[in-house]
Amino acid sequence: MAYKIVASQCTVCGACEFECPNAAITMKRGMYVIEAAKCTECEGHFDKPQCVAVCPVDNTCIPA
Amino acid sequence: MQKLLQLHDFGGPGGKTLDDVRREAAQTGCSSTGGSGKASCGSGAGQGDLPPEIWDKVKNHPCYSEQAHHHFARMHVAVAPACNIQCNYCNRKYDCANESRPGVVSEKLTPEQAARKVLAVASTIPQMTVLGVAGPGDPLANPGKTFKTFELVAATAPDIKLCLSTNGLTLPDHVEQIAAMNVDHVTITINMVDPEIGTKIYPWIFYNHRRIEGVEASRILSERQLLGLEMLTARGILVKVNSVMIPGVNDKHLVEVNKAVKSRGAFLHNIMPLISAPEHGTVFGLTGQRGPSAQELKALQDACEGEMNMMRHCRQCRADAVGLLGEDRSAEFSTDKVMEMDVNYDLAARQAYQAKVEQEREVIAKAKQAELAKLVDETSDIKILVAIATKGGGRINEHFGHAHEFQIYEASSAGAKFVGHRRVDLYCEGGYASADGVEPILRALNDCTAVLVAKIGICPKDSLEGAGIEAVESYAFEFIEQSVIAYFKDYLARVGKSEIRHVARGDADIRQGAFTET
Numbered sequence A: 001m002a003y004k005i006v007a008s009q010c011t012v013c014g015a016c017e018f019e020c021p022n023a024a025i026t027m028k029r030g031m032y033v034i035e036a037a038k039c040t041e042c043e044g045h046f047d048k049p050q051c052v053a054v055c056p057v058d059n060t061c062i063p064a
Numbered sequence B: 001m002q003k004l005l006q007l008h009d010f011g012g013p014g015g016k017t018l019d020d021v022r023r024e025a026a027q028t029g030c031s032s033t034g035g036s037g038k039a040s041c042g043s044g045a046g047q048g049d050l051p052p053e054i055w056d057k058v059k060n061h062p063c064y065s066e067q068a069h070h071h072f073a074r075m076h077v078a079v080a081p082a083c084n085i086q087c088n089y090c091n092r093k094y095d096c097a098n099e100s101r102p103g104v105v106s107e108k109l110t111p112e113q114a115a116r117k118v119l120a121v122a123s124t125i126p127q128m129t130v131l132g133v134a135g136p137g138d139p140l141a142n143p144g145k146t147f148k149t150f151e152l153v154a155a156t157a158p159d160i161k162l163c164l165s166t167n168g169l170t171l172p173d174h175v176e177q178i179a180a181m182n183v184d185h186v187t188i189t190i191n192m193v194d195p196e197i198g199t200k201i202y203p204w205i206f207y208n209h210r211r212i213e214g215v216e217a218s219r220i221l222s223e224r225q226l227l228g229l230e231m232l233t234a235r236g237i238l239v240k241v242n243s244v245m246i247p248g249v250n251d252k253h254l255v256e257v258n259k260a261v262k263s264r265g266a267f268l269h270n271i272m273p274l275i276s277a278p279e280h281g282t283v284f285g286l287t288g289q290r291g292p293s294a295q296e297l298k299a300l301q302d303a304c305e306g307e308m309n310m311m312r313h314c315r316q317c318r319a320d321a322v323g324l325l326g327e328d329r330s331a332e333f334s335t336d337k338v339m340e341m342d343v344n345y346d347l348a349a350r351q352a353y354q355a356k357v358e359q360e361r362e363v364i365a366k367a368k369q370a371e372l373a374k375l376v377d378e379t380s381d382i383k384i385l386v387a388i389a390t391k392g393g394g395r396i397n398e399h400f401g402h403a404h405e406f407q408i409y410e411a412s413s414a415g416a417k418f419v420g421h422r423r424v425d426l427y428c429e430g431g432y433a434s435a436d437g438v439e440p441i442l443r444a445l446n447d448c449t450a451v452l453v454a455k456i457g458i459c460p461k462d463s464l465e466g467a468g469i470e471a472v473e474s475y476a477f478e479f480i481e482q483s484v485i486a487y488f489k490d491y492l493a494r495v496g497k498s499e500i501r502h503v504a505r506g507d508a509d510i511r512q513g514a515f516t517e518t
């Protein structure tokens, strides 16, 4: 399981990039994307997905 | 008079009183025994009773010294996009409403690009003395990028002062590094010290890997802000506090905030008006929360002024602003252009330029003192506001039709005191002036008795006069404060001879925030 970013909502603020414990979030062609293979939904690190918690736009980081 | 030498009263009780300064103004020549034992004749340009090490930090900083903002420029680099709190006056999709004008997304830079841009700007604009990181998110939510940028700049352009603006949430964690990097100034945005009030401003914070909401969020934020402030001032780092004035939410409370930050050593307090247009898509914009009027803002600033220095020349600059305050040259320094520019960083030339500016400031200060001396017998309690069209250098040197903003001075028998600025849309768009173009300007200057300009056309002059505002060209290219005092003296004389009648003016619209178009 993994999370994804809804591109149409993302403001490209970059807040999620620093918080991901797995460095799964990177900038690709001007947009942030989550690499599904690296995303663990923050299991074992935090009790909530960090990208969801920090993202200022609701429903932008959602389960893929 | 005390207040017009913006920084003079920093020393608190030891500072000069109005009477001291008037007495000095009345004396001819220089007294060498000011409160601090310094020659007082040049002091209008600045130092007053500030300790030398502090004066050294502020004298060329356009944000810290009202005097300096006529002459020195700053730049921001947008390296810090992420934020760790949410403010109801912010929509990050449109930049930080706190430090930037919403509506245009900044170009985000890597620290390497930013450092190159700083060098390019510094070699083009010798009066650029300060580099700030102010977002568009929170610089300390992006500590890696922020400190890397400072490190690169310090290595290549050591004379540039570094500063950063933060919401304060993670400030205590970074104070050591801020001190180690010789960051001169930090601005903390503090809108409340009462978490209950905070809940109306901050829906959530992101702290210790969790999103926290409600009173708990504001309590943590407030504690961290005040702790960070104390830690910085304990290390001798100058701290300015920004507050956004939100009528009905924190307007009365800001007097308490002012006391709280002053007692923790904050050096300057900058109360800014809320910007909340519905089209910015902020919570406040959408709920119809209004911003303050010019009189409300000034009344609050005046109420806090007895407590400490108030900053009134803030332009709520964009996170990528470049140039003198109120001027934005960022378009000249886009990443593409900067990468192509021939960068020749000439430290000696910069210093020579800045020394010349210093001399000019002395001249301006002396001219003002001389003019002030002529006011010494005036005891009228009349106060008027005078608007100035200027493009910098401390002179009245802008055409009415080309002014993007007007600087507002309060003239009284105590002298001329800068009280703010009013941003206006360009009246003379594309070379021709439209008749309805002047209406919004009249609204913005409605509380002013006169506007001093380098030049003005017949049409707008008539419109201004119809609205009871006198348009004056006779001080064209003269120094601002000296001219305001001279105009005021003339005004009093005319009132005395019953040529004109002094009337109290109404309130005005304010529209602050940096512009991007030129």
Ligand code: SF4
Residues within 6 Å of the ligand: A002, A003, A019, A020, A021, A022, A023, A024, A025, A034, A038, A039, A040, A041, A042, A049, A050, A051, A052
């Ligand atoms: S859920 Fe966690 S691991 Fe997955 S992308 Fe978001 S922050 Fe990274």
Ligand code: SF4
Residues within 6 Å of the ligand: A005, A009, A010, A011, A012, A013, A014, A015, A016, A017, A032, A051, A054, A055, A056, A057, A060, A061
């Ligand atoms: S935090 Fe949200 S808005 Fe910001 S870059 Fe990540 S997904 Fe986009």
Ligand code: SF4
Residues within 6 Å of the ligand: B083, B084, B085, B086, B087, B089, B090, B091, B092, B095, B096, B097, B098, B099, B135, B136, B137, B138, B167
């Ligand atoms: S601190 Fe600035 S960027 Fe962060 S939410 Fe507040 S206004 Fe927006």
